[in-house]
Amino acid sequence: MPPAPLTPRARTLALGVVAHVDAGKTSLTERLLVAAGVLDHPGSVDGGDTQTDTMALERRRGITIRSAVATFAVDDVLVNLLDTPGHADFIAEVERALAVLDGAVLVVSAVEGVQAQTVVLHRALRRLGLPTVVFVNKCDRAGARPEHVVARVGRRLGVDVLALQEVDGAGTPDVAVRPLPDDVFAARATEVLAGHDDAVLAAFVEDRALPRRELRRRLARAARAGAVLPVLHGSAITGAGVGELLAALPGLLPTRRPQADGPPAGTVFKIERGPAGEKLAHLVLRRGTVRVRDRLDLGHGRAERVTALALHGPGGARPADALPAGRIARVRGLETARVGDVLGRDGRRPSAPVFSRPSLETVVEPVDPARRGDLHAALAQLAEQDPLIEVRQDDSRGEVAVSLYGEVQKEVLGALLAEEYGVEVAFGTSSVLCAERVRGPGAAVERASDPDNPFLATVGLRVDPAPVRAGVVFALEVERGALPAAFFTAVEDAVRTTLAAGPHGWPVPDARVTMTHSGYAPRQSHAHQTFDKAMSSTGADFRYLTPLVLMTALQRAGTQVCxxxxxxxxxxxxxxxxxxxxxxxxxxxxxxxxxxxxxxxxxxxxxxxxxxxxxxxxxxxxxxxxxxxxxxxxxxxxVVGPPPERPRIDHDPTDRETYLRTAARLAGRV
Structure with missing residues (x-):
């Protein structure tokens, strides 16, 4: 019998479960669903029947590859729980989940303790300001040392921690947890909180005891500010301590009241494809209501109609007519949707990536050369689901290359292509993905009046270095009224596209590009009856002239391959x-x-x-x-020594003669 549908709740909590691989993160998620009444019994990672690992590949390999949503209620709080991958090769999936969370549970093994990936994840949580609760798992395992692990959490993560429980029978199947006695809790909480709360410090100095309820309230405030990590214990396998964790989460992590009124606002954090190949956008809605047949504008130039909704709730996603604030749904009909798209003003996304981009690239070939077109289509869909899988298609060599985090991701990508798209592939050896950094200022200008400029456009650009991870910044030193807006857009789009391959063929991730000169031939007046393209500028003139100008400026500025x-x-x-x-x-x-x-x-x-x-x-x-x-x-x-060169896959603007011959034809100027 399916779980009963959720009734509206006063508050919501978007909760992430994150951990080093094999710390028991997915098993804990299963136990939380049991404690919340969603499941009758927990699924097993080894048995391949967990609710959140739904892909056949996930169940076979016993790892989480894609984030999954599970929804349940705790008292008056609706919890949207996101189970995220633990393996470092799938860290981009974690980043997309972090963008929509209110708080997180960081799972640590009572046997292995704080592992390297634990530290990486905690740093990301702190950078995003996400309040966190630590759950020390596997307390039933032989070799479990909960107290020792708690002390190590504080040392390795560099933050004050406060354990809220005692553990009996650690290292045995009969492990149990219980709250600290009032006097022990008061002493530990006062000692930890005194460094972060003036009222607790004053009570400590005056040797005055604060009530347990008051200390819990002040602990919650410190936890939500990221100053203290509350620690709870248990075992996801036996269920010990999981109910206590579930009950504690709404009090320790920040919850929000859904805003039912006002225009819809939310964030797209995941893209997948349905059984018929249709695009499904996972949208977390912060405000308002989205209904079937509503039109949503995600900033891609047009509003698109919602054709179907599947609302996440106990037991999975089910068809619905409306997506209310505070809930998550799979939305059909948003064909231009991309991961990170924001709906309305209250949608959230990180201002900058919290994890680094992939550093490896590999060539992928279909085993059957006749399936090359199918491979291209499949990779395009996978890159849509994971924007950091950058796909480069080199038509001159007949090669396709993808960027990756590591060899495990390569193995999984091969399995996905075979199982979900029916395309068997072979990979080349992974190579390092370099980048080019701008050395200094450089400028160039091409005028419409120049005899060797076939385009009816004037473009001048200056390139300057930018700080690491600043991205590409496009600025103007010409009046906005000097060109039609569409021509400025064509220039900026061409700038960003061109910087995907600098003079040595590697991406230029950080640069400031300023437009210094502009000019165009106005559209022929109505008196001439018809539009004469030969005498009037078009967007194509600016789109194809810009790469030539920008590459000249980059060559004058100089780039360093790194x-x-x-x-x-x-x-x-x-x-x-x-x-x-x-x-x-x-x-x-x-x-x-x-x-x-x-x-x-x-x-x-x-x-x-x-x-x-x-x-x-x-x-x-x-x-x-x-x-x-x-x-x-x-x-x-x-790079020490001669800079490595990367073959270009576009029309090469470093070869002026060949580029002009091709680009002028594409722009209709020959």
């Missing part, structure tokens, strides 16, 4: 320290910090992206299978 460098965190037995350091040196890694804890050596530092895969392959043999490694792209460094 390779990505990963920041790594490595844990290994102390006995393996010498072998680990030798391996790091052989691969060009630079250790920056070394520490010791519980018989482990903890090494962090920098390693070239080109060496990361080799490091992963050789680490198990070097550490007898006990080493753990997490890496994330940290910065770019200039």
């Amino acid at each position: 390779e990505p460098v990963h920041r790594f965190t490595l844990e290994a037995p102390r006995a393996a320290q010498g072998a680990v350091l030798a391996l790091l040196a052989a691969l060009g890694a630079v250790p920056l910090d070394t520490g010791y804890e519980d018989g482990l050596v903890l090494v962090s530092g920098d390693v070239p992206a080109a060496a990361v895969h080799e490091l992963r392959l050789r680490l198990p043999g070097t550490t007898s299978g006990e080493g753990a490694l997490t890496t994330t792209v940290d910065h770019l460094r200039p």
